[in-house]
Structure formats: structure tokens, C-alpha cells
Amino acid sequence: MTSLFTATDDTPKRKQTSPESESSSIGGPQTTVSKDDASRRKFLQMAVVGPVAGLATAAGIEFLAPRSALAQSLLTPEQALEELMDGNNRFVNGNLTSFEQDLAILRNHTSELQQPFAAVLACSDSRVPVELIFDQTIGHIFVTRVAGNISTSEIIASLEYGAKVLGANVVVVMGHGSCGAVDATIKHKEVPGQISALYPHIQPAVDKAGTDTDAVSKANAVIQADLLRKSSTVISGLVDDGKLKVLAAFYNIASGVVSLLE
Numbered sequence: 694m695t696s697l698f699t700a701t702d703d704t705p706k707r708k709q710t711s712p713e714s715e716s717s718s719i720g721g722p723q724t725t726v727s728k729d730d731a732s733r734r735k736f737l738q739m740a741v742v743g744p745v746a747g748l749a750t751a752a753g754i755e756f757l758a759p760r761s762a763l764a765q766s767l768l769t770p771e772q773a774l775e776e777l778m779d780g781n782n783r784f785v786n787g788n789l790t791s792f793e794q795d796l797a798i799l800r801n802h803t804s805e806l807q808q809p810f811a812a813v814l815a816c817s818d819s820r821v822p823v824e825l826i827f828d829q830t831i832g833h834i835f836v837t838r839v840a841g842n843i844s845t846s847e848i849i850a851s852l853e854y855g856a857k858v859l860g861a862n863v864v865v866v867m868g869h870g871s872c873g874a875v876d877a878t879i880k881h882k883e884v885p886g887q888i889s890a891l892y893p894h895i896q897p898a899v900d901k902a903g904t905d906t907d908a909v910s911k912a913n914a915v916i917q918a919d920l921l922r923k924s925s926t927v928i929s930g931l932v933d934d935g936k937l938k939v940l941a942a943f944y945n946i947a948s949g950v951v952s953l954l955e
């Protein structure tokens with residue numbers, strides 16, 4: 694919008710394809726972009742036809758996703774975690790980059806293959822949009838969501854698939870502030886239908902942490918992460934081999950900050 698008031702200056706304010714900007718401004722300070730990456734981006738731009746082409750030309754110079762989507766298996770668990778936390782930092786500071794990537798190219802690129810570098814178990818709560826708060830896009834993170842972010846058999850099966858088959862290098866089990874499922878469990882609320890089926894999974898955290906909702910949410914994330922590690926031989930095997938980290942975290946819905954709990 695500011696461009697309306699700076700019409701006399703035709704110089705684009707944002708990134709150009711110069712080598713300096715390629716290395717300094719894409720994907721945060723830690724990321725440098727190799728010539729191979731730059732070539733691949735140009736190739737992908739050229740491969741796009743029709744109305745999307747203009748978008749790709751405008752946004753393509755910041756097209757980062759295939760690098761991460763393809764290179765995930767090269768990431769260590771520590772690097773995968775860093776990539777997630779860097780994304781949360783961008784989210785908190787309002788410097789999102791995921792929306793600058795061309796979704797049509799990404800869909801095409803990942804239509805037959807996904808290689809997410811991370812997996813997340815989060816609550817179904819509408820205030821916890823996982824890709825958004827980690828500033829990630831199509832193909833980057835394998836997400837399981839269930840109210841109370843509990844490690845049920847189906848969730849464990851899904852995360853085994855994400856880690857063992859797809860190759861995610863880190864699993865983050867993330868509770869959040871003001872969680873309705875946790876609050877209902879603490880108060881043993883009368884609820885319709887099968888909602889109370891969640892309670893037994895969350896009760897151990899209540900027993901441990903008391904009646905403060907956020908304290909129980911944090912305890913629950915730690916317990917569910919531990920359960921995931923201990924009840925899955927697939928997950929524990931990957932952890933023992935140093936190929937996977939399983940961590941508990943807490944998402945502050947007011948500040949947007951994800952904090953590691955362990």
C-alpha cells in the first residue's frame with residue numbers, strides 16, 4: 694500500500710536476483726542459497742504456465758520450499774527442530790515467508806511424494822493452526838491433531854508413519870494455553886456424546902499438576918510425549934538411533950510463542 698505514495702521511485706523495494714540478496718534474505722539469517730537451489734527455482738519458474746506464471750515471477754525468487762521439502766532427510770533432529778523454532782520466531786515477529794511461496798508449484802512438486810522434515814501432535818483447537826505458527830507450507834510438516842493432543846493408538850500409528858516411512862526428524866507434542874479439553878477434564882464437566890472419552894487420557898496430567906489449566910496442559914504435553922516414546926517401539930528405535938527427537942512444547946495463544954518443555 695505504501696507504493697501508492699512512493700510512485701516516483703520505480704525501483705522495487707524488495708528482493709532482486711542479485712547474489713547478495715539471494716544469500717542474505719531468503720529463509721532467515723541462517724540459510725544460504727546455493728547456485729543449485731537458485732537454478733532449481735528458475736527451472737520451476739520456467740515450468741509454470743498460464744495465469745500462475747506472473748505470480749511465480751513475482752514470488753519465485755523467494756521460492757524456498759522445495760529445498761526444505763527435498764532435503765529433509767539430510768537434516769539432523771536438531772536442525773529440524775531449529776527450522777521449526779525459526780519458523781515460530783518469524784510468526785511471532787510478523788515476518789512470515791511461507792505465503793510468499795507459490796502454492797501451485799508446491800502442490801505439483803509434492804503431488805506424488807511428501808518428505809516432511811518434522812511432525813507435530815497438536816490440539817484441534819482453532820487457535821492452534823500448526824503450519825501457520827511454524828511458518829511452514831505444503832509438504833513441510835506432518836500434523837496430527839486431536840482435542841487435548843493425546844497419544845492414542847491411532848495418533849501413535851500416524852506419527853510412526855510420519856517418522857519411519859516419511860522420514861520426519863523431530864516430533865513435537867504441543868499443548869496450548871486455555872485448552873478446553875484440559876479445562877473440562879479438570880472440572881469433570883458433564884458433556885454430551887462421547888466428548889468425555891478424552892478425559893481418561895488427560896487425567897494423569899491433572900493428577901500431576903493440579904487445577905491450573907495451563908500447568909495441566911504443560912504436564913499433559915510432557916506425559917503424551919513420554920507415552921509416545923515408550924509405547925512405540927518404532928519411535929523409540931528411531932530415537933535410540935539418533936534419527937529422531939520427540940519433544941514436548943507449549944504454545945502460548947496470546948503471544949504466539951512456542952516454548953520447549955524438556
Ligand SMILES: [Zn+2]
Pocket residue numbers: 816817818840841842869871872873874875
Ligand atoms: Zn486444546
